[in-house]
Amino acid sequence: MDMDGFVEEVVRISGRNPYLCYQCGMCSAVCPVAQYMDILPHQIIRLVQMGDPAVLESDAIWVCISCMACVDRCPRDVGPGIIIDALRQFKLRRGAEKYDYFQVPELGEAPSLALVAASRKLTG
Amino acid sequence: MAKALLYYPGCSVKRNSPWYEKSALAVLEALGYRVKELDKWYCCGATISLAADDVIRHLGAIRSLIQAEKEGEALGTNEMLTVCPMCYNVLARVNNLLKRDREKLETAARYLRDENLEKYSLSTRVIHVVQVLHREREKLGELVKRRLDGVRVAAYYGCTLVRPKDVAVDNPESPRVMEEILRSVGIETVEYPFKTLCCGAYHSVYRKNIAVANSGLILTDAAARGADIMVTVCPLCHYNLELAYRSMARKPGIRVMYLTDLLAYVMGLDDALSPETRSFLDKLREARRELVATPGGGNS
16 A cells, blocks of 8 residues: 555545644543554554554554544644544545454344444445 | 424434334424424434545435425424434534535535535524423423432433534533433432443444443443433434443443433323333332332331
C-alpha cells in the first residue's frame, strides 16, 4: 500500500489539524474503549504528527467507535475521534475489509442498526 | 387541535423493538399528540459519515429530511420525531451540517433532482422523544394512574443523545432530562457515574467482549447503588445491556427496559406493554408495596 502523503490525505478527509495537539492525554483519559487499544488515542495523534505510517497498522483505529467523548472534550479542538475515522477511511478507500459477516453467530438477534454501523465503520 | 409530529421510525425500532415503538407512541398519544409516520423514510445510516469530503452517505438522511418537509406542510408541523437516538443523532447532525455547509446542500440537491426531489429548504427540526416527554413532564405527572413507590430507577443515556454537544438534548457532561421525566411521574431516580459511558455500540457484533465489559460495568454499578430498573431509549444500548446481563455469572438485581415502557405502566397504558414487562412491573410494585407498608423495611 502506498503510504506517501497519508498525513495530507488524513487532514483533508478529517478537516482537522493534528498539529494543534499538545499531547495532554484528555482523549485517552475519556476514551471508553482505550483499554482495548494497542496504542492510545493521543499516541495515534502523535504518530500522525510525525507522519509515521505505522499508525495505519495499529489495531486501535478499528477499536474506536466514534462515541465523540474525546471530540467534545479536546481542549485544542483537534477531534481525535474524527482523525481516527479518517485513518480508517484512508485504509478502507484502499480496499481494507475489517469485517467478516460469517464470524458473527448472533447477527440475527442484534438490532439491525448494529450491523449497519459496523458495516459503515469497518468495510469500504 | 392535537399537536402533530412527523414520525421517523428507523430500522431497529421497526424490526427489533416493536414494544418500544408501541409504548412510545401510546404515551405520546395520551399526551394529546397526533403522531403521523412518514409515508416514506430511508435508512439514516446508523452512524454519520465523518469524512469531510463525503456527501453520498448523507443522502438517506437528506431524503428523509426532505420527506418530512413535504409532509409537514399539510400537517402544520416541522418537527420530525425519532425514538431511536442513533437515528436522532445522524439526522440532527446531517441537518446541522447542511445548514453550515451550503455547498454540500447544493451538491445533494443536484443529485436528488434525478429523483424528482425538491431542494431541501432546511426547515425540518429533528427531535427525540425524550425532548417531547421532557417538555410535557408536568402533563405526564397529571396522567399517572399507578404509583411505583419504593422502586428506584437509573437512567442510561449512552452517547448519541448527548454527543457531540451541538445535538445534545441536555448538558452532555451531566444530563438530567430523563431523571426529571421520571420524577415527574413520581419515580425515584438513582445517580451513578456511568450514565453517558458508551455501552460498546456495534462492538456487540464485532468485538463482543468490549460491549459486554462496558455494558456490564454500567449495569453492575447502577445496581450496586440500589437501582431496580435501568431505563434506556436506544435499541442498541438495550441489546448490549441485556447481552452483558446474560453473560454474567452473578446477576445484579436490575432489569433493563425502555423509558417509555415504564411511563406507559405508570400511566396505565397496559395494551402498550409486553406481557413480560407488565408482569415484572406488577410483581415489583407488589413487593415494594409490602416493603413500604411494613415498618423496618420488611426485614421482620
